Amino acid sequence: MLPFKLVYSDGYYLPIGQHVFPAEKYRRIRDRLLAGGVAEARDILQPEPATDQDILLVHKPEYVKKLKTGTLSPREEMELEVPYSRDLVEAFWLSAGGSILAARHALSDGLAINIGGGFHHAFPDHGEGFCMIHDVAVAIRRLQRDDKIRTAMTVDCDVHQGNGTAAIFAGTRTASEPLPSVATSTLNTRAAETETKMRGAHAGDVFTISLHQHNNYPQYKPRSSIDVDLPDGIGDEDYLAWLDNALSSGLRQFEPDLLCYIAGADPYREDQLGGLSLSIEGLKKRDELVFRVARARDIPVMVTYAGGYARNVEDTVTIHCNTVIAAKEVFASKS
Ligand SMILES: [Zn+2]
Numbered sequence: 001m002l003p004f005k006l007v008y009s010d011g012y013y014l015p016i017g018q019h020v021f022p023a024e025k026y027r028r029i030r031d032r033l034l035a036g037g038v039a040e041a042r043d044i045l046q047p048e049p050a051t052d053q054d055i056l057l058v059h060k061p062e063y064v065k066k067l068k069t070g071t072l073s074p075r076e077e078m079e080l081e082v083p084y085s086r087d088l089v090e091a092f093w094l095s096a097g098g099s100i101l102a103a104r105h106a107l108s109d110g111l112a113i114n115i116g117g118g119f120h121h122a123f124p125d126h127g128e129g130f131c132m133i134h135d136v137a138v139a140i141r142r143l144q145r146d147d148k149i150r151t152a153m154t155v156d157c158d159v160h161q162g163n164g165t166a167a168i169f170a171g172t173r174t175a176s177e178p179l180p181s182v183a184t185s186t187l188n189t190r191a192a193e194t195e196t197k198m199r200g201a202h203a204g205d206v207f208t209i210s211l212h213q214h215n216n217y218p219q220y221k222p223r224s225s226i227d228v229d230l231p232d233g234i235g236d237e238d239y240l241a242w243l244d245n246a247l248s249s250g251l252r253q254f255e256p257d258l259l260c261y262i263a264g265a266d267p268y269r270e271d272q273l274g275g276l277s278l279s280i281e282g283l284k285k286r287d288e289l290v291f292r293v294a295r296a297r298d299i300p301v302m303v304t305y306a307g308g309y310a311r312n313v314e315d316t317v318t319i320h321c322n323t324v325i326a327a328k329e330v331f332a333s334k335s
Helices: 025-035 061-069 074-080 086-109 135-145 163-168 190-195 236-253 280-296 313-332
Strands: 005-007 111-114 152-156 197-200 206-213 226-230 259-262 301-304
Touching: 005 086, 025 313, 086 111, 086 135, 086 301, 111 313, 135 152, 135 163, 135 259, 135 301, 152 236, 163 206, 197 236, 206 236, 226 236, 236 280, 259 280, 280 301, 280 313, 301 313
Parallel strands: 005 111, 111 301, 152 206, 152 259, 206 226, 259 301
Antiparallel strands: 197 226
């Protein structure tokens, strides 16, 4: 039995037909975890859909109404990049419910994983980049409303910048001092020294960190509290050094009651929509780093999965399953 809960529903399947987004990955991850003995059926909780009231904690009433009545404009539907349907709306409400449930269990168990969610490109008034509803933001706002947490930190390791997250939690910001850069000894390529940019400013109750490929969607990147703009082709060692640096910098500035880790599988070198060069092993080390840092500071962690478009969908499934294995290794050991 796992020392934490997984949250999953067959309803996470996104009815989008033939698409670069492998909508069946959620079920495959669940099946592989059970078949391999990593998890047992009793480790898995079934979520309820979020209520409209929950969704409205983040999203504008006009947008929610359009989704519920099927009245998005053709342009809005195009921006979403997945075909609108009522079933799709239900899948997104369910994902948000799953993230709320995972966040609650993270507070009681130290960690919980939603085998879904991480729809970080959704904005209050529109969806884009396959993301209709920002499940992570909905979970944070719901737990704040219930007085379960005051503050939260998002750590977004999807290859694409968390533009929706940055916009939702922007608040009023003043530019902070330039952030310290990674010691050059930890970097092994000149390119990374000269091209990676870490920038940041923060105000508000949610601190947002995004590590992403600079030359990739979204073209316009609203400011996160910390953005690490990585150059194309960066590998395991440099990536891990920048992540370590961003986490230490963030946690020096901010003490979150909950850490929401967005564990995208798309920094993988075989990804069709990503241009970084992490290995499967490097991605597991990434997960371990986030979990170790959070555990050492007693910060509860809620995990969501976000993107993953490996040429071979089995690799995406492996990377996501490894996140559970990494959590098991870090959280099973006595502190
Ligand atoms: Zn992505």
